[in-house]
Structures are given as structure tokens and as C-alpha cells.
Amino acid sequence: MKALRRFTVRAHLPDRLAALDQLSTNLRWSWEKATQDLFASIDPALWASCGNDPVAVLGAVKPARLDELALDEEFLRRLDEQAADLNDYLSRPLWYQQQEQGYQQQEQGYQQQEQAGTAAASGLTLPASIAYFSMEFGIAEVLPNYSGGLGILAGDHLKAASDLGLPLIAVGLYYRSGYFRQSLTADGWQQETYPSLDPHGLPLRLLTHSSGDPVLVELALPDSAQLRARIWVAQVGRVPLLLLDSDIPENEHELRSVTDRLYGGDQEHRIKQEILAGIGGIRAIRAFTAIQGLPSPRFTT
Template identity: 45%
Template sequence: MSPTRTTLPVIAYFSMEIALEEGIPTYSGGLGVLAGDMMRSAADLGVPMVAVTLASRAGYFRQEIHDGAQVERAEHWDPALRCRRLPLKVVVRVGSRDVWLGAWQYDVPSARRAQMGVPVILLDTDLPENNEEDRTLTHWLYGGDTTYRLRQEIVLGVGGVRMLRTLGLKVQKYHLNEGHSALLTLELLRELGASEASGPLLDEAIANVRSQCVFTTHTPVEAGHDRYSYPLAEQWLGGLVDPRILRSLGGPERLNMTRLALATCGWVNGVAGRHAETSRALFPGYEVHAITNGVHAQRWTSEPFQMLYDRYIPQWLHEPELLVRALRIPQDEIVAAHAQAKNALLDSVAGLAGGSRLDPSLCTIGFARRMTDYKRPGLLFSDLERMRSIARRFPFQVIVSGKAHPHDQPGHRHIEQLHSWAGELADTIPVVFIPDYRLEVARRMVSGVDLWLNTPQPPLEASGTSGMKAALNGVPSLSVLDGWWIEGWEEGITGWAIGIDGGDHDAHRHAASLYEKLETTVLRTFYEHRPAWSMIMKSAIARNGSYFNSHRMIRRYASEAYWG
């Protein structure tokens, strides 16, 4: 679908990052992957949407590991090789200069409608009309300093609205995926002639904007939201709105992009039930709904399982909820499909395992997240001697992957420590770190490991989606009760819980619970009760894969947030 060929009202989905396909580095992690999955489901279901993001010509970064340490390399890509340039330009005032924006179009294909799809508009400032500094504004995803980030958010929010107008699209709702695009609401105020309004006229204009805007927040801690000093914001916004309006909407001390979005969006949601509760406490006075995230079933299901589902549940691709029928699939076929996916994963990491191939008969634990403190990537390795003791009874191996933000020094140290622990455990427990975590690495991991591990610090996991992807492939989770797992967890049926759901956030107790559950229940079941294990695999598919998918998620957005 071309945005220049449709006259239907559309939902305009704004996201700083969107994972489109392998080789297009316009995402950094879960937020972008979620956005990409949502666009795929919109295409499959025929939801009239258009997405707006940045071209990110230099990507996030490509991760290399040198002597156990992360090294970042730019990941340049040429939009001309994957997208179509649109013959339109718009201009945005950024500080004291006019910045011209071009655009590329990428069409997210539909699995069932050959002529349909969802267009993604990638904004690009790398134009000859701009000076050298402004040409790089859409190069580095989350790069640069605070000023660079603010200028990018002006391009995304203000420039994105202007580009959609120039394309002639009639927008029914604007969906802000996190606060990075919140400045679009100020552009809508300006369009209404209220950039310098006050009193009833301003109130009416804000109500009008609120009726058009939907906001999804993903961050459950105040410190995680983009904030800018008002002098800095006023310097770069180029008089978009009167400073007093900006200060009244953006928070008392600094321009908080989440508070701006909350004040100007009429429908707000968190990404899991627990996350919505946390957000209500963090921002009292706002109604925060809950729509739990989901993942695109086709994108994250391995080939062996896709063929299995095609045989036993023919319509699963278009109606993932039919995966509840996975319980009727013979267990030996579930086991065989997983064995194929596991062998593919082990083949792919053979060169990283000291030149040898990991043992397919061993229970393989997978952990892959952004490397940062609250994800607690070292929780499994809290007591190396305990790990060795467990492995002497029930041998296991571990595959890990994940990037640290270039400016997150604790995250860098986590990666270095993981490599150090891998060396210490080499004689007992194989531990392999896969560098440069990306779409294809994630797809192999979630389908090829036997157990998915997640160890966040509650209540800081907004939702998490990696365990949902694993469930589509019959891989159960062992996870702290936070985010989506509170909703997906059925002890011994879909997986197992670490700790208890009673506000116990102590890392030492969580580690003790992890080791106890791993030794006495999880590994014992894997090695000594294989029929029970394969039944848990089927239950993970039937109970979690059937529900935690992006088709269900976007249907809820459509019925409650867009047209409810």
C-alpha cells in the first residue's frame, strides 16, 4: 500500500525505532522489535496504518567482542537498496536553522493480502539542502548527546506530522510508541492555531489533540524517560509553541516527554497488567490502561514448528489463537521439531564454543537481553560453585547474547564479567556468548534453546517479549514474576517462577530460588521425566503462544484505543 494512493483514514504509528528486516539496522532492541511485529500484524489483518520513524543510516551499532569487551562499530546501510524514495520534502525549524526532510518508504508485506501492506516512512535529513551537522541528524539511533537526541525528536515528531500532511494522508489517530515522538502533539496544537493561545481556546485545542492521540509507555521508572531542560528545549524548538504552554504540559521542572504525552494523549496504556499498575503509581491522576504486548507468530516461529503447525492447525498463521489446539499434536513430533531447531542453533554457534560443537543432549539455557543493571544478566552466575554442583548432577550449558548501550558502563562491565565467568566455568559448564544480538540471532535462540531464562529486577520489566517468542517454539520459561510472565506463568505447566510474587525483590533470594528451582525441578524434569517435559512444551505453545501474539495485541488497540 502506498500512502500516496489511499484516501482512507489511517492510524499513524510513530516510533523512534522499528525492526523491519535483517540488514536494516533501524532498531536497538525490544521496543523496535515490538513496533516491527505490530506493523506485520497490521498488514496481515488489514488494519489501515502508516508508520513513521527515522532512516538511522548509521544504525544503532554492530557489536564486536574483543578480549571479552564490547566494541561498537557503525552499521551503515543504504535506504536506496531496500526502500523507495518519496519525491517530497518538508522543512522543520530546528534552533536557528531550517532543516529539510526527505523520506523513504518501506512496505511491510502482508502474509495473506498480496496487494496490501503497511507503509513505513523513514525520515531522512541527509540532503544537500542541509548543512553537514543537520545532515547527520537521522544517522545514529540513540546516538550523540542530549542536544542531538532532542533535535532528533523534533525531526520525528514535528517533521513526521508535516510529512504525512504533504503525502495527503488523512490521519484518524496518532499512536505514540514511547515518548520520543511526543513533540508531534505540539505540532498538532500549532496546526489548530493554538501555539500562543490561552484560556478556553487553549483548553479546547488540547482536548482536540487528546481526541486524536494514543500513547503507549514502556518505561516503569521515572529516570528512564527523556527529559530536557526548558532553556535547551526552547532554544531548539524554534518557537513551535509559547514557552508557557510548553512548561504547563511538560512538567514543572524539566520537559519530560512522557508527561507531555500524558497531558496531550486521550488514551494511554502500559504494556502489561503489572506495568500499567506501576505507571499509575508513577504518574498519579492519569488513567493508564493495560494492553499486554505480543509477538508476530510467523516471524518468531522456527521453520520446523511452522511446518508442524501447518499440518495440524492449518489456519494458525492468520489466527494464532488456534494454537490452543497444540495439545493435540503428538508429543514425539513436538520433540522432533524442537530437535531440528536446536541443532540449527548449535551449528550456528559451533565456532564460538572453542572450536567444538555444544552437546545437543544437554539442557541448553538461553538468556538474551539488553545488557544493563536491571536485567541482572549475572544472576545465574551469582554462585559459581553452586552452578558446578548442580551441573555435576544434571549437566547443562548456557547460551547468552545482548548489547550494552555505548554509554552504559555498567552494561559493558556485565559483558566483560560474563566472559570471565565463562572462562572460569569452562571445565564444567559450557557458556557461549553470541556477539551482535539481532533479529536472526534472536530467532535461532528462542527456538533452539531448551529453557528461556529471564531475571529482571521487579518491577522494572515493563513487559518483555523474548519469552513469548520462545513459547511459540515450545520453549518454557524460568523467569522472575514481572512483566508479561505474571500473566503467562502457570507453575510446571508453561514454565516456572523465580521467587514469589509478593514484593520480594532481593537478588540473593532470587538467586537462591533460581538454583533451587533449576536443580530440584527444571533439570530433574528435563532428564528424568521426558514425557512431562514435552507436555510442558506443548502447554507453553497452547497457553502462551496462542495468546501473547501481536494479532491479539493489535486487535485490542483497534477496538479500544483506535475505534473504541
């Protein structure tokens, strides 16, 4: 029997609680305990049963509880505090911006010396944008897009880059079934099960044009088939993580499964994944930066 797909309905938040949406979808909460405590206080039992997942909590909490919180002065104070802290974190100059300022001042000094004929300008600048590619990212358990060490390392790189203010743009694949979960049968044999992930129930947003249509990247495979993918965006603090998803109607049936599982399939299947992550990833970054009005990394392709 073909697996059924789950869909998620998100609760409508009272206006006074609107900041919960941004706090739940920016994965900075995963390393910010005060924000975790805020979501836990909505309903401690629900928080535990939802696996400490803010998006899941907001989708499952009863509307009456939200109305109650919208009148709770202490909760609102904490909410405003966390929202202000996140906005400050996203906008204030961090280590990288301080280094940029130092480089600019140094370059101005060189230019003045050059005009005086005593030295030449260095021409040194820091990159305005940096691309980071990985086949898996372990940011938090609520976004199960990883299997182990490599993913956790990549996730830690994004968190550290965010805290330092590095202008990083990360790229990977969105795996509809993620990585398998292991269990043992009664006679001791390993059993593998793959979850069915609903992107609308995860801290993701779909990259779209101003018309609302999804942005698609397209590339030719070695057999001349055309592979297309839409782009999901996870916000990891200040770092956007672009995840390419081939499971769309614009692809032939076989190609829709290119991004089905992490490290699944045969060698040909994995090569298709790598082509999509590499070539498609570059095109996804260019599309993302054009839409967002951000500088694009310099690629030597």
C-alpha cells in the same frame, strides 16, 4: 579517514520476472515463508550468503541465471502464484474492512430509526487513517533500523496491523549508520562498529513529487535553524512506513548528521531527532497522503 559510501546496482529483470521486484520490496515476504522459499530457489548459496535478503539476491544474481528462470515453467508458476497472493492480500477486505461494513450497516439502521422518530443516529465511525510513531522499527534484519525490544515490538505491531487491514501509516527515522554492532577485542573489551547503509540497496523507495523531485519536509529547530528531511518509504504488507532522512545537501553539515545513528549523540542531538520524528513526521504523513490520494489521520496540532 572518512568512511566511504557504498552504492548498490540492481539487476534488470526480464519482463517475465518483473513480479520479483514487488515481492522483494514489500516486506510481507519476511513473514510469508512461501515467498522466502521462492527467492531461495533462485540460488540457494547466494540466498544464504546475502543473509536471506531478496533485494540483495536480485542485485547479485547473474543475468544468465535470470534468463534461465524466465524459461523455467515451474519457477514461473510459483512466481505467478506468489504475485497473485500478494495482490489479493493487498486488496481484499480484511478484519478492519469487515468492521467498517458492520458500522455502516448499523449506522444506516440508526438513521432509518431517526427518520421514523424512534432513535437518534449514533454518529460512530471507524478512523479512516491511523498514525503510528516510533524511534525504531524491527521489521526484518534486511532493514536494520532497530536495536532491540522496542523496535521488534513496533515491527510486530505493523505486521499485525497489516494482517488485520488497519489503515496504519507508520513514521520513524532513517538512520544512515543504524545501530552499532558489538564485538570483543582480544583482551575482552567491547568494540562498537557502525554499518554504512545504502538506502538504494534496501527495500525502500524515495517519496517524490510527480516531477520526480524528492518530497522534503522542513521545520524550525529551537535555535532557529531550518532542518529538512527527505522521506523513504518501506512497504510492510499493507502498511507504509515513512522514514525521515536528514542526510541531504539542503541541510547544513551539522544538521545532516541528525539521523546518523539510532540512540547516538548527546541529549541535544536526541532532542533534534525527536523533534524531526514528531513534527516532521506529521508533515511527512500529510505530504504522503496528499500524493497517494489517501485520507490523513486527524492530528490535534
